[in-house]
Amino acid sequence: MVALMLQGTGSDVGKSVLVAGLCRAFANRGLSVRPFKPQNMSNNAAVTADGGEIGRAQATQAIACRVEPSVDMNPVLLKPQGDRTSQLIVRGQVRGTLAAARWREGREGLLVDVLDSFERLSAGCDLVVVEGAGSPAEINLRAGDIANMGFARAADVPVVLVGDIDRGGVIAAIVGTRAVIDPADAAMIHGFLINKFRGDPALFDDGYRAIEARSGWRGYGVVPWLADAVRLPSEDAVILERPAASAQRRVTIACPITPRIANFDDLDPLRLEPGVALVMVPPGTPIPEVDMIVLAGSKATIPDLAFVRAQGWDIDIRAHHRRGKPVLGLCGGYQMLGRSIADPDGIEGPAGRVDGLGLLDIDTVLTGRKTLERVRGRAQGAAFEGYEMHMGATTGPATARPAGHRADGSPEGATSADGLVSGSYVHGLLALAEQRAAWLARLGVASSGPDHSASIDAALDAIAATLERHVDLDALLALSERAGHRQRD
Known part of the structure; x- marks a missing residue:
């Protein structure tokens, strides 16, 4: 099994889009790739061919891999119904309703389901690209975690940390993550990616080196603002809070x-x-x-x-x-x-x-x-x-x-x-x-837009091409392969 996991310094740093882009980039290189997210929380979901449901982002990532979505790609899905309750979906099927107060106690038992799905998915491909949820820096949620370091350590999957430079404070976000997490968790992180950069990346050279020096992790690249990401289905409701661009419309x-x-x-x-x-x-x-x-x-x-x-x-x-x-x-x-x-x-x-x-x-x-x-x-x-x-x-x-x-x-x-x-x-x-x-x-009004699936596919190819230019994909692949050798040893 060869795998790589992207975790973030926070929510909405672009993990889902980067995982989709990496899946398409590696698939374009001829690899058999699968996406995986141990635990997701979203009310945007998709139905799999076998009659289950998974997070919308994992369905999009499956499209990036050019494969059918599977319930194993997102074994635990929480669908919020109220401020303190969520519907619990395990391997595509409803397992009940869960109160927030019970989640900490209940999630640890779900790690078995998560690891079973991960092993089943890994057995049928060359590479699994894993997406974390939220941030490993949320150390108050670390006990019983199955979404980030709890999974990474249980499955022995190397981690690359994603920071969002567009929101500001990315140096502190990455170095601060290194400072607050458990040393054994920090040992799972092998490097970082800077995401959503606008302008000339050379302007961030000093910051990039400062992160490497202060964190001890290597950088794998600076990803520019991915304009094509807007053509991918959104999973997080945070996008609804952003005003749409004005235009002359009929x-x-x-x-x-x-x-x-x-x-x-x-x-x-x-x-x-x-x-x-x-x-x-x-x-x-x-x-x-x-x-x-x-x-x-x-x-x-x-x-x-x-x-x-x-x-x-x-x-x-x-x-x-x-x-x-x-x-x-x-x-x-x-x-x-x-x-x-x-x-x-x-x-x-x-x-x-x-x-x-x-x-x-x-x-x-x-x-x-x-x-x-x-x-x-x-x-x-x-x-x-x-x-x-x-x-x-x-x-x-x-x-x-x-x-x-x-x-x-x-x-x-x-x-x-x-x-x-x-x-x-x-x-x-x-x-x-x-x-x-x-x-x-x-x-x-006469329609002039394409099928939505064609638009998504074109966006994935464009994002993958950008990642090929700005990310050291060979090094990421080597990192995942070293992990596979370690597990076999």
């Missing part, structure tokens, strides 16, 4: 940001369209007058629906509908558009029933069984491909006017009698260019 589509918004990468394909401005509406801001409103998925539909009402967005959505403009609900957003949502077993919180927005003649009952299924079919007269990932069953008269049909002919989703409101359980509904074009034609 139509505007808005999506309100709820606290437990999930799979918001469903909207990424709209960013490929030069005629479309996508506005993510933050809390405290009314939904502006736009051409179309999309309600995205949610990990906790009933609490998010209450939040929609508290923000007054329900009033904005109804006013938008009265103006004769379309509304699309995806997964949890689809459920919100109905007459009611019932949670008799208390899956999302206290058991009960709430009124929906009433724009679709449907009712949803949340159940313990989770639907995890890849789907394809036709809607709006065009092909779609995606996956379903939801808990609950939706019925009602509006389902007799389906939003589309699956490949087997069964109906999917629902449409209002006036044709303005549609709901679908299909994540990735807008990914295919012809499906996206059908929706945009309703708004009077």
Whole structure:
């Protein structure tokens, strides 16, 4: 087994993108590569061919390796449902709901699952590129850790530390990590990468040498700002807090940001369209007058629906509908558009029933069984491909006017009698260019964007080419190979 792990000085330093880029770069060299993340926390997930779910970033990294995603690539996934509870996914399947207070005690037992998945994945490839979570410098979380050094030491995988120079303080972040972590953990780190550099890298030469001298670790390169990363599906909700670049667009589509918004990468394909401005509406801001409103998925539909009402967005959505403009609900957003949502077993919180927005003649009952299924079919007269990932069953008269049909002919989703409101359980509904074009034609805009998968693939190749120029990939590969020799010895 040959493996290499990237850990970060903090969250959002670019580990996911770098792992994806390294996976594509090494795959382009002819190696059989696999991504791995022991533990992830995200409400953006993807469905694997064998009916499990993993973090969206690992699915993208699998694409970078040109292989099918597998549940072994992300054996532990936490999906936050509230401020202090998360759904626990182990090897692609729901294992229950976990309170934050119980996580420290419960995670240590998951190391067996993590190592089993890692060994199974490693057996079928030349190289595994591993992504850590958060930072090893969070020493208050070290006991029982399975995401960073707990895994690295248990699996004997060498680590390279990633620092984000764009946020500032990267010298202190890397040297400080060396200062606070346990010496045995520090011994697992063999070097560092500087990420998100803007300008002339030569300006950082002195800083680079200072890090090497003060940490005792060697540098493997300075990665420039990767503009192509914006074309990759985002996993972290932090991206929703960043304002979109202004541009002259023909139509505007808005999506309100709820606290437990999930799979918001469903909207990424709209960013490929030069005629479309996508506005993510933050809390405290009314939904502006736009051409179309999309309600995205949610990990906790009933609490998010209450939040929609508290923000007054329900009033904005109804006013938008009265103006004769379309509304699309995806997964949890689809459920919100109905007459009611019932949670008799208390899956999302206290058991009960709430009124929906009433724009679709449907009712949803949340159940313990989770639907995890890849789907394809036709809607709006065009092909779609995606996956379903939801808990609950939706019925009602509006389902007799389906939003589309699956490949087997069964109906999917629902449409209002006036044709303005549609709901679908299909994540990735807008990914295919012809499906996206059908929706945009309703708004009077001709689509000119590619399939989302083609855009992702081109971005991965561009990122890999940049890493080839700016990172010592031969040295990283040699580091991973030395680890493999050590394990065999």
